[in-house]
Amino acid sequence: MSTPAINLWPRWLRILIVGAATATAIGSGWFAYRYFAKPVVLTVAAGSADGESLALISAISARLSASNSHVLLKVSDAGSSAKAAELLAAGKADLAVVRGDTRGLADARSVLLLTHGVVLIVTPAAVSADSLGDLHDTTIGVVGGAINAPTVEALKQVYQFDRAKVTFKNVAINDAAASLASGKVHALLAVVPLTEKYLAKVRQFFHQERAKGAGLKLIEIESAGAVANVAQYYESYEIPKGTLRGAPPVPSDDLTSLRLSYFLVANKSVNADAITDLAQSLVDAKRDLLSQFPILAQAAAPSTDADALIPIHPGAATYYNGNQQSFFDKYDDKLYYGSLLLGSLISILVAAWRFARSGRGPESMLEPLYEPGNEIRMAKSEAELDQIERRIDSILKAELARNAGGEGADGAEMAALGLASQRLQYLMSHCRTRLDHTLARPASN
Known part of the structure; x- marks a missing residue:
């Protein structure tokens, strides 16, 4: 009976071949596991004049890392919402924290509504005007400068500021109180979330220089509805009575103003599954960070309407609509083909074992x-x-x-x-x- 040529190979060579094949299979499986199980790292661009946006996103990033989230964030300091939007549009960032009135968001899709910013126009109590249309011969300091330029442009589309001799002047946050006290500006315009931390900063504008001890009041934007019609990223909003001060209350009654939203957005090309996992992780992180960042109390799901200002990302919509797939639904095909592959590997290993044992003698004598x-x-x-x-x-x-x-x-x-x-x-x-x-x-x- 002829002996197969393979049986003439030295036993050590057959064992070496089988060992190498087994090591290759195990290594390939390990690298495949590491590839699919490793966290997804997304770059998020954030920035604001006061640095709060960057601090918040950095805290969220740290929390996701600590909780071993499948999606991790790499934070990039953009300096401003506008710059963050530019990085997102250029493909240099996967996510960005932006204001609703930021330009260049055609490819942006909302993931989380972080908070709302309210337009506050604050003046000394001695000013006789109570509404924006009543102001005359007034210079309004725009706190934050260029970031609030869209707000000023939206107001100019409704109010005849040239006729009323109302002008706007950019002022830095640190110079706002001094500019008001020196008479360089007669009122201050700021867009801030209605949280105690930001309201305290607004009050500080009236506690320096000559303005120290002076009363303050809010100017109503009585035509807020008209502004919202021409600039759809704004909405009319009623500032609650006593928001700025409780006794005596400032404002003394609910006051009409404008509100806009701050979003965490993702480029529309970012993987939907990654955004679904991120949305869930963000909701979990919100609960853990709420005491440290009270502003997160305003965080919520973005609008899922088809005509929303910033369309929602499909991955985020999957999470907020409760359409997340279970593990077996999500990986059904992979598990099926994986079982077939496992069966094939077992057959190959059995054949390899027989191959390695060949030449030791027949199974029967x-x-x-x-x-x-x-x-x-x-x-x-x-x-x-x-x-x-x-x-x-x-x-x-x-x-x-x-x-x-x-x-x-x-x-x-x-x-x-x-x-x-x-x-x-x-x-x-x-x-x-x-x-x-x-x-x-x-x-x-």
């Missing part, structure tokens, strides 16, 4: 017992028969030893082995008889 039959028939001397008999004895002893160790043949094979040995014993006796007759014939002559 019947095959080696077939060959001595022809050798016995062709034997020319008693010495040859003795040599063949010793080889047969070795084969039988080896098989019996394997059987005693639990690795030998089953009952049927052992019965066949017994028949084969009897057959060889018969041939051996017959051959010895033949040889005896052959050797005795010349002596009789």
Whole structure:
């Protein structure tokens, strides 16, 4: 019976090949696991004049890292909402914190509504005007400068400031109080969330220089509805009574103004599954950071309406609409094909094991017992028969030893082995008889 060429390979070479193949399979599986299980890192651009936006996003990023979230944030200081939007549009950031009136958001999709900013126009109480339309010969300091330019432009579309001789002048946050006290400006316009931290900053504008101890009041934007119609990123909003001060209350009654939203947005090309996981992680982080950042109390799901100012990201919509898939629904196909692959790998490993064991000898010892039959028939001397008999004895002893160790043949094979040995014993006796007759014939002559 011919021996396969593969059985002629050294055993160490077969073991080396199988070992290398097994290591390659395990390594490939490990790298595949690491690829699919490793966290997704998204770059988020944030920035504001007071630095609060960057501090908030940095805290959220740290919280996601601490909670081993599948989506992690890499924070980039953009300096302003406008710059953050530019980085997002240029593909240099995956996410950005932006104001609703920021330009260049065509590719942006909302993930989380972070908070609302309210337009506050604050003047000393001595100013006689109560509404924006009543102001005349007034310079309004725009706190924050260029970031509030869209607000000023929206107001100019409704109010005739040129006729009323109302002008606007950009002032830095740190210079706002001094500008008001020196008379360089007569009122201050700021866009801030209605939280105690920001309202305290507004009050500070009236506690320095000559304005120290002076009363303050809020100017109503009575045509807020008209402004919201021409600039849809704003909405009319009623500032509650006593928001700025409780006793005496400022304002003394609910006051009409404008409000706009701050969003965490993602580029529309960002993977939907990653944004779904991020939205869930952000909601969880909100609960943990609320005491440190009370502004997060205003955080909520963005609008899912088709005509929303910033359309919602499909991944975020999946989470907020409760359409998240379960683990098995999400990975059903992967699990199915993975089970097929696992079965194939097991078959390959079994074949590899047999390949590595090839050459160690047949699983059954019947095959080696077939060959001595022809050798016995062709034997020319008693010495040859003795040599063949010793080889047969070795084969039988080896098989019996394997059987005693639990690795030998089953009952049927052992019965066949017994028949084969009897057959060889018969041939051996017959051959010895033949040889005896052959050797005795010349002596009789």
